[in-house]
Amino acid sequence: MKQILGGILSIGGLIGVIFFGYQYIQDSESFSVLGADVAVSSGDWVPILISLIVLIVGVLISRSK
16 A cells, blocks of 8 residues: 555656646746856746655655565
């Protein structure tokens, strides 16, 4: 039962990290200053952090005996 719950949390967390990471990248704006490309993000990093925590908890639950 623990392995199933851990697997579900791990997969959900991984999907969240990928989805919110892509969304974060899309919210970035890039411009050139003195010949250098500068990227400024207006995205929110909190959903990525929460998804990462869910992923880690899922892995820890599935590995515990």
